Amino acid sequence: MPYEERGLTQWNILIVEDDKEVAKLISDLFENNEWVTKSTGRLKLAKRFLEKMHFDLICLDLILPDGNGYELLKELQNKYHLHDTKVVVISKRKSAKDIVEGLEKGVDEYIPKPFTPKELNLRIRKLLEEKKKHVYESKNGVLQLDKRTMQVQYDDHKIFLTKTEFLTFEYIFSSEGFVRTESLIKFLEAKTAKKVDNTALTTTIKRLRDKLQRKTGKRFVKNKYGLGYYIS
Numbered sequence: 001m002p003y004e005e006r007g008l009t010q011w012n013i014l015i016v017e018d019d020k021e022v023a024k025l026i027s028d029l030f031e032n033n034e035w036v037t038k039s040t041g042r043l044k045l046a047k048r049f050l051e052k053m054h055f056d057l058i059c060l061d062l063i064l065p066d067g068n069g070y071e072l073l074k075e076l077q078n079k080y081h082l083h084d085t086k087v088v089v090i091s092k093r094k095s096a097k098d099i100v101e102g103l104e105k106g107v108d109e110y111i112p113k114p115f116t117p118k119e120l121n122l123r124i125r126k127l128l129e130e131k132k133k134h135v136y137e138s139k140n141g142v143l144q145l146d147k148r149t150m151q152v153q154y155d156d157h158k159i160f161l162t163k164t165e166f167l168t169f170e171y172i173f174s175s176e177g178f179v180r181t182e183s184l185i186k187f188l189e190a191k192t193a194k195k196v197d198n199t200a201l202t203t204t205i206k207r208l209r210d211k212l213q214r215k216t217g218k219r220f221v222k223n224k225y226g227l228g229y230y231i232s
């Protein structure tokens with residue numbers, strides 16, 4: 001069934017783990033939840049996946065054949081600008097110092113090996129639940145995004161969006177600063193598996209603004225030439 005009709009959130013998850021048994025255990029657990037997974041034991045291939053797809057969460061081992069997992073984390077932060085992607089380190093390095101180091105580097109969770117499937121499932125679900133709803137407090141009210149229902153609420157006003165409209169708004173909404181057109185197009189193509197060009201994006205933005213303004217009197221999504229889209 002289409003995303004809108006089934007009312008479920010389908011997450012894209014990248015598993016970067018060179019131990020095949022551990023990778024399969026994680027993959028099977030996520031697929032049982034009907035989530036989409038990609039798995040690799042190499043940083044090089046992980047980077048290729050990141051060039052082609054948008055991932056909601058990455059399970060990252062630290063000790064890999066072609067480098068340290070923190071190298072990928074650094075690129076996630078500086079190159080790919082995956083501001084809304086959760087990163088979970090799963091590693092044999094399990095001292096208190098190792099865990100603190102990971103959290104200081106910006107990972108969202110640090111799970112030492114060995115772990116139980118139940119523990120992993122609970123921790124991952126908690127992180128993904130946090131992604132379902134975003135709240136933005138403006139001077140004139142509170143704006144909320146619910147990823148499960150693809151609904152936007154501004155004070156007492158409820159606005160229902162199409163999948164593409166919601167994804168567009170969510171991406172800009174959860175970004176810090178400006179979102180460039182090419183970055184937004186790449187994100188939408190990865191999430192919808194459809195070709196998106198400048199004309200299609202402009203049309204989506206216009207429809208999104210119209211819906212927001214009809215219900216709230218505000219457009220929220222603004223554009224600054226040469227910099228990109230932002231929320232105001």
